[in-house]
Amino acid sequence: MPATRAHSMMPVSNHDELAEQRFVVAFKSYISAQLDPAVRQLAEDAAQAARDESGEPPSLTQLRPQLAKNQLYQNWVSAMRSGQELMWQSAAECVDRQQDELNAIAATAPAIGSLQLDPEFVVPRYLAAADTHMMPGSYYYDPAGGGVRQGALFDKAASLYSLGRQGGQTNDMRGQTVVAHVYERFGDLQPTRILEMGCTVGNSLVAVAGAFPQAEVHGIDVGASLLRYAHARAAHLGAALHFRQADAEQTGYPDEHFDLVFSSAVLHETSAKALPRIMEECYRILRPGGVMAHLEVPLRAEAATPFDLVRADFETRYNNEPFWLGAVSADLAGLATRAGFVDVAAGFQDAAMGPPRRDVRGGFPTANKGVYRSWYLASGRKPQA
Amino acid sequence: MSRSAVPKVHRPRIEAPGVDPRVDTLLGMIMALTSEVSVLRERLDAHERLAVAGTAPTPTAVDAYEPDDAAEATRATQRQRILDKVCRPLVAANSEG
Numbered sequence: 001m002p003a004t005r006a007h008s009m010m011p012v013s014n015h016d017e018l019a020e021q022r023f024v025v026a027f028k029s030y031i032s033a034q035l036d037p038a039v040r041q042l043a044e045d046a047a048q049a050a051r052d053e054s055g056e057p058p059s060l061t062q063l064r065p066q067l068a069k070n071q072l073y074q075n076w077v078s079a080m081r082s083g084q085e086l087m088w089q090s091a092a093e094c095v096d097r098q099q100d101e102l103n104a105i106a107a108t109a110p111a112i113g114s115l116q117l118d119p120e121f122v123v124p125r126y127l128a129a130a131d132t133h134m135m136p137g138s139y140y141y142d143p144a145g146g147g148v149r150q151g152a153l154f155d156k157a158a159s160l161y162s163l164g165r166q167g168g169q170t171n172d173m174r175g176q177t178v179v180a181h182v183y184e185r186f187g188d189l190q191p192t193r194i195l196e197m198g199c200t201v202g203n204s205l206v207a208v209a210g211a212f213p214q215a216e217v218h219g220i221d222v223g224a225s226l227l228r229y230a231h232a233r234a235a236h237l238g239a240a241l242h243f244r245q246a247d248a249e250q251t252g253y254p255d256e257h258f259d260l261v262f263s264s265a266v267l268h269e270t271s272a273k274a275l276p277r278i279m280e281e282c283y284r285i286l287r288p289g290g291v292m293a294h295l296e297v298p299l300r301a302e303a304a305t306p307f308d309l310v311r312a313d314f315e316t317r318y319n320n321e322p323f324w325l326g327a328v329s330a331d332l333a334g335l336a337t338r339a340g341f342v343d344v345a346a347g348f349q350d351a352a353m354g355p356p357r358r359d360v361r362g363g364f365p366t367a368n369k370g371v372y373r374s375w376y377l378a379s380g381r382k383p384q385a
Numbered sequence: 386m387s388r389s390a391v392p393k394v395h396r397p398r399i400e401a402p403g404v405d406p407r408v409d410t411l412l413g414m415i416m417a418l419t420s421e422v423s424v425l426r427e428r429l430d431a432h433e434r435l436a437v438a439g440t441a442p443t444p445t446a447v448d449a450y451e452p453d454d455a456a457e458a459t460r461a462t463q464r465q466r467i468l469d470k471v472c473r474p475l476v477a478a479n480s481e482g
Binding site for chain 2: 078135
Protein backbone atom coordinates (compact mmCIF):
# COMPACT_ATOMS: atom_id res chain seq x y z
CA MET A 1 0.00 0.00 0.00
CA PRO A 2 2.69 2.61 0.79
CA ALA A 3 3.93 2.26 -2.79
CA THR A 4 0.54 3.35 -4.15
CA ARG A 5 -0.11 6.14 -1.67
CA ALA A 6 -1.17 9.23 -3.61
CA HIS A 7 -0.25 11.82 -0.99
CA SER A 8 1.35 11.82 2.43
CA MET A 9 -1.88 12.38 4.39
CA MET A 10 -3.55 9.18 3.16
CA PRO A 11 -3.65 6.69 6.06
CA VAL A 12 -1.35 3.73 5.37
CA SER A 13 -2.83 0.25 5.71
CA ASN A 14 -0.77 -2.53 7.28
CA HIS A 15 -1.03 -6.12 6.04
CA ASP A 16 -4.19 -7.10 7.91
CA GLU A 17 -5.94 -3.76 7.39
CA LEU A 18 -5.36 -3.97 3.66
CA ALA A 19 -6.66 -7.55 3.64
CA GLU A 20 -9.80 -6.42 5.46
CA GLN A 21 -10.34 -3.44 3.17
CA ARG A 22 -9.97 -5.68 0.12
CA PHE A 23 -12.52 -8.03 1.63
CA VAL A 24 -15.00 -5.16 2.10
CA VAL A 25 -14.48 -4.03 -1.49
CA ALA A 26 -14.96 -7.63 -2.71
CA PHE A 27 -18.14 -7.94 -0.63
CA LYS A 28 -19.55 -4.72 -2.12
CA SER A 29 -18.65 -5.95 -5.62
CA TYR A 30 -20.27 -9.29 -4.83
CA ILE A 31 -23.51 -7.52 -3.90
CA SER A 32 -23.58 -5.51 -7.11
CA ALA A 33 -22.68 -8.52 -9.28
CA GLN A 34 -24.82 -11.20 -7.62
CA LEU A 35 -27.67 -9.52 -5.74
CA ASP A 36 -28.35 -6.34 -7.72
CA PRO A 37 -29.50 -8.16 -10.91
CA ALA A 38 -32.00 -10.24 -8.95
CA VAL A 39 -33.34 -7.17 -7.08
CA ARG A 40 -33.52 -5.33 -10.41
CA GLN A 41 -35.76 -8.11 -11.71
CA LEU A 42 -37.91 -8.02 -8.56
CA ALA A 43 -38.32 -4.26 -8.93
CA GLU A 44 -39.32 -4.60 -12.57
CA ASP A 45 -41.82 -7.35 -11.77
CA ALA A 46 -43.33 -5.27 -8.96
CA ALA A 47 -43.51 -2.26 -11.31
CA GLN A 48 -45.22 -4.30 -13.99
CA ALA A 49 -47.77 -5.58 -11.50
CA ALA A 50 -48.46 -2.00 -10.36
CA ARG A 51 -48.83 -0.82 -13.97
CA ASP A 52 -51.23 -3.67 -14.74
CA GLU A 53 -53.36 -2.65 -11.79
CA SER A 54 -53.45 1.12 -12.15
CA GLY A 55 -52.25 1.76 -15.71
CA GLU A 56 -49.83 4.39 -14.37
CA PRO A 57 -46.04 4.41 -13.89
CA PRO A 58 -45.43 2.94 -10.44
CA SER A 59 -44.26 5.01 -7.51
CA LEU A 60 -42.05 3.90 -4.65
CA THR A 61 -45.13 3.88 -2.44
CA GLN A 62 -46.41 1.03 -4.62
CA LEU A 63 -43.08 -0.77 -4.98
CA ARG A 64 -42.04 -0.77 -1.31
CA PRO A 65 -44.69 -3.13 0.12
CA GLN A 66 -44.19 -5.56 -2.77
CA LEU A 67 -40.44 -5.71 -2.24
CA ALA A 68 -40.63 -5.77 1.54
CA LYS A 69 -42.34 -9.17 1.33
CA ASN A 70 -39.46 -10.71 -0.60
CA GLN A 71 -36.63 -12.39 1.25
CA LEU A 72 -34.09 -11.60 -1.47
CA TYR A 73 -34.86 -7.88 -1.16
CA GLN A 74 -34.58 -8.12 2.63
CA ASN A 75 -31.20 -9.83 2.24
CA TRP A 76 -30.08 -7.16 -0.21
CA VAL A 77 -30.92 -4.32 2.20
CA SER A 78 -29.12 -6.09 5.06
CA ALA A 79 -26.09 -6.95 2.92
CA MET A 80 -25.84 -3.42 1.50
CA ARG A 81 -25.94 -1.87 4.94
CA SER A 82 -23.58 -4.45 6.38
CA GLY A 83 -21.07 -3.69 3.59
CA GLN A 84 -21.32 0.01 4.37
CA GLU A 85 -20.87 -0.54 8.12
CA LEU A 86 -17.89 -2.85 7.61
CA MET A 87 -16.34 -0.25 5.32
CA TRP A 88 -16.48 2.47 7.99
CA GLN A 89 -15.30 0.05 10.65
CA SER A 90 -12.28 -1.12 8.65
CA ALA A 91 -11.35 2.44 7.67
CA ALA A 92 -11.72 3.64 11.28
CA GLU A 93 -9.47 0.89 12.66
CA CYS A 94 -6.75 1.83 10.21
CA VAL A 95 -7.08 5.57 10.86
CA ASP A 96 -7.32 5.35 14.65
CA ARG A 97 -4.14 3.24 14.86
CA GLN A 98 -2.16 6.07 13.26
CA GLN A 99 -3.99 9.20 14.43
CA ASP A 100 -0.92 10.59 16.20
CA GLU A 101 1.28 9.98 13.18
CA LEU A 102 -1.24 11.61 10.82
CA ASN A 103 -1.49 14.65 13.07
CA ALA A 104 2.31 14.87 13.05
CA ILE A 105 2.43 14.61 9.23
CA ALA A 106 -0.25 17.33 9.01
CA ALA A 107 1.93 19.56 11.20
CA THR A 108 4.83 19.24 8.72
CA ALA A 109 2.74 20.38 5.72
CA PRO A 110 4.18 23.34 3.82
CA ALA A 111 2.79 26.62 5.19
CA ILE A 112 0.71 27.47 2.13
CA GLY A 113 -2.98 28.32 1.75
CA SER A 114 -5.00 28.94 4.89
CA LEU A 115 -7.40 27.37 7.36
CA GLN A 116 -10.09 29.32 9.17
CA LEU A 117 -12.12 27.44 11.78
CA ASP A 118 -15.08 28.81 13.71
CA PRO A 119 -15.50 27.39 17.24
CA GLU A 120 -19.04 28.85 17.30
CA PHE A 121 -20.04 27.18 14.04
CA VAL A 122 -23.49 25.58 14.09
CA VAL A 123 -23.85 22.49 11.88
CA PRO A 124 -26.91 22.83 9.60
CA ARG A 125 -29.89 20.93 10.99
CA TYR A 126 -30.17 18.67 7.95
CA LEU A 127 -26.62 17.39 8.51
CA ALA A 128 -26.87 17.18 12.29
CA ALA A 129 -29.96 14.96 11.98
CA ALA A 130 -28.18 11.90 10.59
CA ASP A 131 -24.71 10.44 10.06
CA THR A 132 -24.46 10.89 6.29
CA HIS A 133 -23.56 7.63 4.47
CA MET A 134 -23.68 5.92 7.89
CA MET A 135 -20.27 7.48 8.62
CA PRO A 136 -19.90 7.45 12.42
CA GLY A 137 -19.54 11.09 13.48
CA SER A 138 -20.44 12.23 9.98
CA TYR A 139 -18.70 15.29 8.55
CA TYR A 140 -18.43 17.28 11.74
CA TYR A 141 -17.14 15.10 14.61
CA ASP A 142 -14.08 16.78 16.06
CA PRO A 143 -11.78 14.74 18.31
CA ALA A 144 -10.78 16.16 21.68
CA GLY A 145 -7.70 18.31 21.17
CA GLY A 146 -8.39 18.70 17.47
CA GLY A 147 -6.61 16.65 14.82
CA VAL A 148 -7.31 15.34 11.37
CA ARG A 149 -9.07 12.08 12.29
CA GLN A 150 -12.44 12.68 10.68
CA GLY A 151 -10.92 13.89 7.41
CA ALA A 152 -8.60 10.89 7.30
CA LEU A 153 -11.56 8.58 7.92
CA PHE A 154 -13.55 10.17 5.11
CA ASP A 155 -10.64 10.08 2.63
CA LYS A 156 -9.71 6.49 3.45
CA ALA A 157 -13.29 5.23 3.22
CA ALA A 158 -14.07 7.27 0.09
CA SER A 159 -11.20 5.57 -1.70
CA LEU A 160 -12.82 2.23 -0.75
CA TYR A 161 -16.43 3.30 -1.33
CA SER A 162 -16.05 4.04 -5.01
CA LEU A 163 -13.90 0.92 -5.49
CA GLY A 164 -11.30 3.16 -7.10
CA ARG A 165 -13.69 4.26 -9.83
CA GLN A 166 -13.72 7.96 -8.94
CA GLY A 167 -10.10 8.66 -9.72
CA GLY A 168 -8.28 6.25 -7.41
CA GLN A 169 -6.72 7.52 -4.22
CA THR A 170 -6.85 11.16 -5.30
CA ASN A 171 -10.59 10.56 -5.84
CA ASP A 172 -10.74 13.59 -8.11
CA MET A 173 -12.90 12.45 -11.02
CA ARG A 174 -15.76 14.69 -9.92
CA GLY A 175 -13.50 17.75 -9.78
CA GLN A 176 -12.10 16.97 -13.23
CA THR A 177 -15.67 16.60 -14.52
CA VAL A 178 -16.59 20.05 -13.17
CA VAL A 179 -13.56 21.45 -15.05
CA ALA A 180 -14.64 19.68 -18.26
CA HIS A 181 -18.12 21.14 -17.83
CA VAL A 182 -16.83 24.68 -17.31
CA TYR A 183 -14.58 24.36 -20.40
CA GLU A 184 -17.54 23.02 -22.35
CA ARG A 185 -20.11 25.66 -21.43
CA PHE A 186 -18.07 28.67 -20.32
CA GLY A 187 -14.88 28.33 -22.36
CA ASP A 188 -14.08 32.02 -21.95
CA LEU A 189 -14.09 31.94 -18.14
CA GLN A 190 -10.73 32.85 -16.59
CA PRO A 191 -11.60 32.78 -12.90
CA THR A 192 -9.47 34.74 -10.48
CA ARG A 193 -11.38 33.52 -7.41
CA ILE A 194 -13.09 30.13 -7.03
CA LEU A 195 -15.24 28.66 -4.24
CA GLU A 196 -16.32 25.06 -3.65
CA MET A 197 -19.27 24.56 -1.32
CA GLY A 198 -19.05 21.34 0.71
CA CYS A 199 -15.45 20.56 -0.27
CA THR A 200 -14.95 17.76 2.34
CA VAL A 201 -11.24 16.80 2.14
CA GLY A 202 -10.61 18.78 -1.05
CA ASN A 203 -10.50 15.92 -3.58
CA SER A 204 -12.31 17.98 -6.21
CA LEU A 205 -10.90 21.33 -5.16
CA VAL A 206 -7.27 20.32 -5.78
CA ALA A 207 -8.27 19.16 -9.28
CA VAL A 208 -10.11 22.41 -10.07
CA ALA A 209 -7.23 24.48 -8.68
CA GLY A 210 -4.88 22.59 -11.00
CA ALA A 211 -6.96 23.62 -14.01
CA PHE A 212 -6.97 27.32 -13.04
CA PRO A 213 -3.50 27.92 -11.57
CA GLN A 214 -3.90 31.70 -11.65
CA ALA A 215 -6.97 31.60 -9.38
CA GLU A 216 -7.27 32.05 -5.62
CA VAL A 217 -9.11 28.91 -4.56
CA HIS A 218 -11.42 28.54 -1.55
CA GLY A 219 -13.38 25.67 -0.04
CA ILE A 220 -15.98 25.62 2.74
CA ASP A 221 -17.35 22.75 4.79
CA VAL A 222 -18.92 22.10 8.18
CA GLY A 223 -16.31 20.05 10.05
CA ALA A 224 -13.15 21.32 11.75
CA SER A 225 -11.36 17.95 11.65
CA LEU A 226 -12.36 17.45 8.02
CA LEU A 227 -10.98 20.87 7.09
CA ARG A 228 -7.71 20.44 9.01
CA TYR A 229 -7.11 17.28 6.99
CA ALA A 230 -8.16 18.99 3.73
CA HIS A 231 -5.72 21.86 4.31
CA ALA A 232 -2.81 19.54 5.18
CA ARG A 233 -3.63 17.21 2.27
CA ALA A 234 -3.72 20.05 -0.26
CA ALA A 235 -0.51 21.60 1.12
CA HIS A 236 1.32 18.27 0.90
CA LEU A 237 0.13 18.05 -2.72
CA GLY A 238 1.59 21.53 -3.29
CA ALA A 239 -1.78 23.28 -3.63
CA ALA A 240 -2.21 26.59 -1.78
CA LEU A 241 -5.92 26.39 -1.01
CA HIS A 242 -7.99 28.36 1.49
CA PHE A 243 -10.34 26.36 3.70
CA ARG A 244 -13.01 27.80 5.95
CA GLN A 245 -15.67 26.37 8.26
CA ALA A 246 -18.88 27.89 6.89
CA ASP A 247 -22.45 27.12 5.87
CA ALA A 248 -23.32 27.10 2.15
CA GLU A 249 -26.59 28.94 2.88
CA GLN A 250 -24.76 31.88 4.44
CA THR A 251 -21.10 31.73 3.56
CA GLY A 252 -20.12 35.09 5.04
CA TYR A 253 -18.19 36.12 1.91
CA PRO A 254 -18.73 39.63 0.49
CA ASP A 255 -21.11 40.22 -2.44
CA GLU A 256 -19.69 39.59 -5.93
CA HIS A 257 -16.54 37.98 -4.55
CA PHE A 258 -16.09 34.94 -6.83
CA ASP A 259 -15.93 34.16 -10.55
CA LEU A 260 -16.78 30.48 -10.16
CA VAL A 261 -18.79 28.78 -7.41
CA PHE A 262 -19.32 25.03 -7.61
CA SER A 263 -20.30 21.96 -5.62
CA SER A 264 -19.67 18.30 -6.22
CA ALA A 265 -22.24 15.71 -5.12
CA VAL A 266 -23.28 18.00 -2.28
CA LEU A 267 -26.79 19.22 -3.11
CA HIS A 268 -28.28 15.78 -2.35
CA GLU A 269 -26.87 16.11 1.15
CA THR A 270 -28.71 19.37 1.82
CA SER A 271 -32.49 19.78 2.11
CA ALA A 272 -35.52 21.02 0.21
CA LYS A 273 -35.37 24.26 2.20
CA ALA A 274 -31.60 24.73 1.90
CA LEU A 275 -31.33 24.03 -1.84
CA PRO A 276 -32.96 27.27 -3.12
CA ARG A 277 -31.13 29.27 -0.44
CA ILE A 278 -27.81 27.83 -1.57
CA MET A 279 -28.57 28.90 -5.16
CA GLU A 280 -29.43 32.40 -3.90
CA GLU A 281 -26.19 32.53 -1.93
CA CYS A 282 -24.25 31.49 -5.05
CA TYR A 283 -25.89 34.36 -6.89
CA ARG A 284 -25.03 36.87 -4.16
CA ILE A 285 -21.35 35.98 -3.92
CA LEU A 286 -20.73 35.74 -7.68
CA ARG A 287 -19.60 38.78 -9.64
CA PRO A 288 -21.75 39.70 -12.67
CA GLY A 289 -20.83 37.26 -15.45
CA GLY A 290 -19.63 34.70 -12.89
CA VAL A 291 -20.49 31.02 -13.19
CA MET A 292 -22.29 28.61 -10.86
CA ALA A 293 -21.96 24.85 -11.49
CA HIS A 294 -23.37 22.02 -9.38
CA LEU A 295 -22.43 18.41 -10.04
CA GLU A 296 -24.85 15.75 -8.90
CA VAL A 297 -25.30 11.98 -9.03
CA PRO A 298 -26.17 10.66 -12.51
CA LEU A 299 -29.79 9.87 -11.79
CA ARG A 300 -32.97 11.77 -12.51
CA ALA A 301 -36.24 10.64 -10.98
CA GLU A 302 -38.15 11.32 -14.21
CA ALA A 303 -35.94 8.85 -16.11
CA ALA A 304 -35.46 6.34 -13.30
CA THR A 305 -35.99 2.62 -13.84
CA PRO A 306 -37.82 0.75 -11.06
CA PHE A 307 -34.43 -0.49 -9.76
CA ASP A 308 -33.03 3.07 -9.85
CA LEU A 309 -35.91 4.06 -7.57
CA VAL A 310 -35.28 1.14 -5.22
CA ARG A 311 -31.56 1.97 -5.12
CA ALA A 312 -32.37 5.65 -4.46
CA ASP A 313 -34.76 4.55 -1.72
CA PHE A 314 -31.90 2.61 -0.11
CA GLU A 315 -29.62 5.66 -0.17
CA THR A 316 -32.37 7.88 1.21
CA ARG A 317 -33.61 5.68 4.04
CA TYR A 318 -30.94 3.16 4.91
CA ASN A 319 -27.70 4.92 3.97
CA ASN A 320 -28.74 8.18 5.67
CA GLU A 321 -28.96 10.39 2.62
CA PRO A 322 -32.38 11.85 3.49
CA PHE A 323 -32.48 14.31 0.55
CA TRP A 324 -31.22 11.90 -2.15
CA LEU A 325 -34.65 11.32 -3.67
CA GLY A 326 -35.49 15.00 -3.21
CA ALA A 327 -32.39 16.17 -5.05
CA VAL A 328 -32.76 13.79 -8.00
CA SER A 329 -36.38 14.94 -8.32
CA ALA A 330 -35.61 18.67 -7.94
CA ASP A 331 -35.74 20.98 -10.96
CA LEU A 332 -32.19 22.33 -10.57
CA ALA A 333 -32.36 24.43 -13.74
CA GLY A 334 -35.66 25.97 -12.61
CA LEU A 335 -34.22 26.78 -9.18
CA ALA A 336 -31.16 28.38 -10.79
CA THR A 337 -33.37 30.49 -13.05
CA ARG A 338 -35.52 31.56 -10.10
CA ALA A 339 -32.35 32.57 -8.24
CA GLY A 340 -31.61 34.99 -11.12
CA PHE A 341 -29.18 32.99 -13.26
CA VAL A 342 -29.24 33.15 -17.06
CA ASP A 343 -27.80 30.83 -19.69
CA VAL A 344 -28.95 27.99 -17.41
CA ALA A 345 -28.64 24.36 -18.49
CA ALA A 346 -28.88 21.00 -16.78
CA GLY A 347 -28.01 17.58 -18.12
CA PHE A 348 -25.50 14.78 -18.21
CA GLN A 349 -21.79 15.43 -18.58
CA ASP A 350 -19.32 12.65 -19.45
CA ALA A 351 -17.06 11.83 -16.50
CA ALA A 352 -13.50 13.13 -17.00
CA MET A 353 -10.95 10.40 -16.37
CA GLY A 354 -8.06 12.84 -15.89
CA PRO A 355 -7.33 16.56 -16.30
CA PRO A 356 -9.47 17.66 -19.27
CA ARG A 357 -8.02 19.73 -22.10
CA ARG A 358 -9.59 23.10 -22.86
CA ASP A 359 -9.52 22.41 -26.60
CA VAL A 360 -11.08 18.93 -26.48
CA ARG A 361 -14.84 19.02 -26.05
CA GLY A 362 -17.08 16.01 -25.49
CA GLY A 363 -20.35 17.93 -25.87
CA PHE A 364 -23.07 18.85 -23.38
CA PRO A 365 -25.53 17.53 -22.56
CA THR A 366 -24.72 13.95 -23.50
CA ALA A 367 -26.58 10.69 -22.86
CA ASN A 368 -26.48 9.29 -19.33
CA LYS A 369 -23.84 6.56 -19.52
CA GLY A 370 -24.36 5.47 -15.92
CA VAL A 371 -22.61 5.64 -12.57
CA TYR A 372 -18.95 6.79 -12.69
CA ARG A 373 -19.29 7.39 -16.46
CA SER A 374 -21.62 10.38 -16.33
CA TRP A 375 -22.56 13.06 -13.81
CA TYR A 376 -25.54 15.39 -13.76
CA LEU A 377 -24.54 19.06 -14.07
CA ALA A 378 -26.61 22.16 -13.56
CA SER A 379 -24.97 25.50 -14.33
CA GLY A 380 -25.66 29.09 -15.19
CA ARG A 381 -24.21 32.57 -15.33
CA LYS A 382 -25.02 35.60 -13.22
CA PRO A 383 -26.17 38.30 -15.68
CA GLN A 384 -23.67 40.99 -16.60
CA ALA A 385 -24.52 44.18 -14.73
CA MET B 386 -21.97 15.10 20.23
CA SER B 387 -19.20 14.77 22.75
CA ARG B 388 -15.89 16.00 21.40
CA SER B 389 -13.98 13.35 23.30
CA ALA B 390 -15.64 10.02 22.51
CA VAL B 391 -14.86 8.48 19.13
CA PRO B 392 -18.26 7.76 17.57
CA LYS B 393 -18.84 4.07 16.91
CA VAL B 394 -22.51 4.00 16.00
CA HIS B 395 -24.34 5.02 12.89
CA ARG B 396 -27.31 7.18 13.69
CA PRO B 397 -30.10 6.87 12.98
CA ARG B 398 -30.20 3.24 11.81
CA ILE B 399 -33.64 2.99 10.26
CA GLU B 400 -35.12 -0.50 10.14
CA ALA B 401 -36.30 -1.59 6.72
CA PRO B 402 -39.90 -2.86 6.49
CA GLY B 403 -39.96 -6.64 6.16
CA VAL B 404 -36.41 -7.07 7.44
CA ASP B 405 -36.31 -9.06 10.68
CA PRO B 406 -33.94 -7.08 12.93
CA ARG B 407 -32.54 -10.31 14.38
CA VAL B 408 -31.70 -11.63 10.91
CA ASP B 409 -30.22 -8.25 10.06
CA THR B 410 -28.03 -8.39 13.17
CA LEU B 411 -26.92 -11.94 12.40
CA LEU B 412 -26.08 -11.06 8.82
CA GLY B 413 -23.92 -8.18 10.05
CA MET B 414 -22.18 -10.48 12.52
CA ILE B 415 -21.60 -13.22 9.94
CA MET B 416 -20.09 -10.78 7.45
CA ALA B 417 -17.85 -9.30 10.14
CA LEU B 418 -16.74 -12.81 11.06
CA THR B 419 -16.17 -13.67 7.41
CA SER B 420 -13.95 -10.62 7.03
CA GLU B 421 -11.88 -11.93 9.96
CA VAL B 422 -11.60 -15.35 8.28
CA SER B 423 -10.50 -13.72 5.04
CA VAL B 424 -7.87 -11.65 6.88
CA LEU B 425 -6.63 -14.78 8.69
CA ARG B 426 -6.29 -16.64 5.37
CA GLU B 427 -4.19 -13.79 4.00
CA ARG B 428 -2.04 -13.65 7.11
CA LEU B 429 -1.44 -17.38 6.78
CA ASP B 430 -0.62 -16.86 3.10
CA ALA B 431 1.98 -14.25 4.11
CA HIS B 432 3.51 -16.75 6.58
CA GLU B 433 3.76 -19.42 3.91
CA ARG B 434 5.26 -17.12 1.30
CA LEU B 435 7.79 -15.72 3.76
CA ALA B 436 8.73 -19.27 4.77
CA VAL B 437 9.22 -20.27 1.12
CA ALA B 438 11.47 -17.24 0.69
CA GLY B 439 13.48 -18.31 3.75
CA THR B 440 12.35 -15.36 5.86
CA ALA B 441 11.26 -15.89 9.44
CA PRO B 442 7.53 -15.00 9.68
CA THR B 443 7.91 -12.65 12.64
CA PRO B 444 5.02 -10.26 13.39
CA THR B 445 7.06 -7.42 11.92
CA ALA B 446 7.85 -9.38 8.74
CA VAL B 447 4.20 -10.37 8.26
CA ASP B 448 2.92 -6.83 8.90
CA ALA B 449 5.36 -5.47 6.34
CA TYR B 450 4.72 -8.19 3.73
CA GLU B 451 3.26 -6.89 0.47
CA PRO B 452 1.92 -9.49 -1.96
CA ASP B 453 3.16 -9.18 -5.54
CA ASP B 454 0.64 -9.25 -8.40
CA ALA B 455 0.62 -13.03 -8.66
CA ALA B 456 0.15 -13.47 -4.91
CA GLU B 457 -2.61 -10.84 -4.89
CA ALA B 458 -4.38 -12.60 -7.78
CA THR B 459 -4.36 -15.86 -5.81
CA ARG B 460 -5.68 -14.04 -2.75
CA ALA B 461 -8.44 -12.41 -4.81
CA THR B 462 -9.57 -15.84 -6.03
CA GLN B 463 -9.57 -17.13 -2.46
CA ARG B 464 -11.55 -14.09 -1.25
CA GLN B 465 -14.11 -14.59 -4.01
CA ARG B 466 -14.43 -18.30 -3.14
CA ILE B 467 -15.13 -17.45 0.52
CA LEU B 468 -17.73 -14.85 -0.47
CA ASP B 469 -19.43 -17.21 -2.91
CA LYS B 470 -19.67 -19.85 -0.22
CA VAL B 471 -20.88 -17.60 2.61
CA CYS B 472 -23.26 -15.44 0.56
CA ARG B 473 -24.75 -18.08 -1.75
CA PRO B 474 -27.83 -18.54 0.50
CA LEU B 475 -28.56 -14.80 0.25
CA VAL B 476 -28.92 -15.08 -3.51
CA ALA B 477 -30.73 -18.41 -3.33
CA ALA B 478 -33.44 -16.83 -1.18
CA ASN B 479 -35.24 -15.40 -4.17
CA SER B 480 -38.72 -16.25 -2.99
CA GLU B 481 -41.43 -14.66 -0.93
CA GLY B 482 -40.71 -15.35 2.71
